[in-house]
Amino acid sequence: MYHYRLCFSKEGDLKFLSHLDLMRTFIRALRRAGVPVAYSKGFNPQPKLSFAAPLGVGLEGKNEYLDLYLSEHREENKLMESFNEQFPPGLKIKKISTVELNQHPLASVIGAALYVANLPAVPPDLPQTLAGILHMDTLVKVRQDKKNVKKVDLRPFIYDLKIKDVDGKDTLFMLLATGSKGGVRPQEVLELLHLERDTEIKVYRQDLFILEGGTLKNPEGICSVYYL
């Protein structure tokens, strides 16, 4: 078995695909491309691929990651080409690298995600609200889903918030916890900043990171980061 790590983007109309939709799209592209993907054993064999972190419906992802296991070796660039030939516009493999087989799957080590939002209008008190949040020790909010209402401290999940000028436009950068140890959704942060009603604000996920000893590491360094 051979372990590959793929970096891909999901953009444009395809941002409306759910995580499961995306998985189906990958699996069917693999079959069309004739890629010898490895399958799990058992009654109901499943192709061995796992995404680093599900991306919500409606969000674009610039650098998303996926672990893929093949039963035969394939040259990385060839593999990338055959994928991209089979993808609809909006979905693109940016880089593929080979990974040692004993490596942990990304899903278990991803700890942070960088979300970026354009800010068509910056409310005057936004920088203050933002600084205020970063100064707090705890920030307890009520989360409600179909079944439960529970209180969650969101503060530990917010690593950094920044407003920067990108090409003359105000842009909000949100570095947030994600993955198996809990996290916060970008929409929840926009609510904290009182920006949730601005329908002109578009959020996308720029990148995912592995948390290692308190520092952020780009997965295998296979995609460039322009943050921090």
Add this chain to the structure above:
Amino acid sequence: MGYNKSNLPKKGLRLVTEIDISRLLERVRKPASYLGREINAVFKKLGDVKVHLGLAFPDLYEVGMSHLGLKILYALVNKEPDFYAERIFAPARDMEDILRKEKIPLFSLESRTPLKNFDLIGFTLQYELSYTTILNMLDLGGIPLHSDQRKGGDPFVIGGGPGALNPEPLAPFFDFFVIGDGEEILPEILKVFAHWKDGHDRRGRAAFLKKIARIPGIYVPSFYEPLYFQGKFYGMKVLEKDAPSVIERRTVPDLENAFYPESFVVPYVDVVHDRAVLELFRGCSKGCRFCQAGYIYRPVRERTVSRLKELAGSIINSTGFEELSLSSLSSSDYSCIEGLLEELEQKFGKDYVRLSLPSLRADAYALRLADQVNRSGGVTFAPEAGSQRLRNVINKKIAEEEILEAAHLAVSSGRSHIKLYFMIGLPTETEEDLSELTRLVQKIANLRQTAGNRKHAFKVTVSVSTFVPKAHTPFQWEPQLELPEVRRRQEFLRQHLRKLRGVDFTWHEAEMSFLEAVFARGDRLLASVLERAYAMGSRLDAWSESFNFPLWEKAFAGEEIEPQNYARYKPALDDYLPWDHIDTGLSREFLKREYQRALKGDITYDCRERGCVGCGLENCSLRQVEKGVPL
């Protein structure tokens, strides 16, 4: 409740541009259903094509994308460079609200063209409860509901599929109907249309309709007037000299060489049947007397194993689907089913492409076939009736021992779930038949004892629907059981089945089946009820969350039509029926004979096993007896 029909202005409708769509999709629950940018979707420049056809399915994307007929016609039309077929589905309520509020017309998936800008819109009529959704889609798409209100630039609205075999309740809303298989006739229509469009200004709609009324299999309802005497229907008057008095059903004589798609659109979202479909054969010769499909798709026409294998290869390569469904009305009756399974297994097994066999007979042979493709999961049987007597009445030729043997095999081969389909309200049914039904379920549920340590996981699901008499079947002369009695029999079953361990009981809403029965044998007078129910807010009625029976009752009352008269309609055998001008090719004598045999409990053999039974079909290779010759 209460959508005003006129709240969509016909002028100044906005077009959905690339930028707009994102703004729409951000606000709906299932945005990816409206994207239309799937793998294998066909894109053509509108300026390059002569005929622009909308293929509309009057239900949500996830239902419509599971329908084989649509896929066949989509690929068939799009292989012609001059023709362009696009898909159109009903919007869910949240999307409809946005479209209406922002005055955006319903649009096609591919080019996002408003319905009113198409040349023709073809609706598939799969079930009666989709009829108000058709009106909603026309209205949302900016097309006048009535064919006589459509003018120059408006599209022609076409109906096809099983519902077209009794088109009368929909007659005022459609320009024409296509009766039978679409593979040959649709290109014929489009060619005539292209010619008409080239040579004429588009105001002469009647000229086009007159032309196509001469094509066999086309029914232009505005050329026919139903005749009534003292409220009783007694015949059809032909108003146009070139229109035929009887419209014959079209069949593709040779399925082997008929067009079949080598690629399907691959949905992003999880649709109801999310898999590649291989149609093994069309038609069914079993002769179950309640089953309309068993009569209106005759004769049985098979594809060869080599053709199927070739098609399967292309379809899987072009779609990447992980499952291939071997589809037909009764797949285990395909004459080379074992050879086919073996070959496909060999071809795809190593690539992890699963095969699936829907529509299996409830016998051990079929179950062994099912085991061959997949031994896990559940299995579904449709004995339809609980007693042997009643199974004879409906001509479901399966013995209790066979059902039990199959069920036993299912349990012992490791399956954890058996689903059983039954109908209640079948002609001649008594309480004794229902008691037999519960006894049969009991016997199957008892098999869990043989499941050893898996017995706690073993489940039997009993799903009961209500019999709906359908046009062009031997039961077209039979009334539906009245609603209170349906509810009483459902309750009887519920009381008896709840005592059984490991048995779940589900049933179809009696009111839904009632409405189906009304429209399945309806006449043209019912069109006003459809329109009223739609105007009152009825749509997507097949979904129980949107089905509103009190609204329908009001719509009937508002039109002063008693729905009972339709559901309980019991015409004399020689009465002229509202669908008698549509000719399926089966002889009336045959249907009568089948009806009488049913009431006596006599079964009729499968003609493919024991020779021709004289159904009257002329283009059938098994035909040996002339029309009307008794068995």
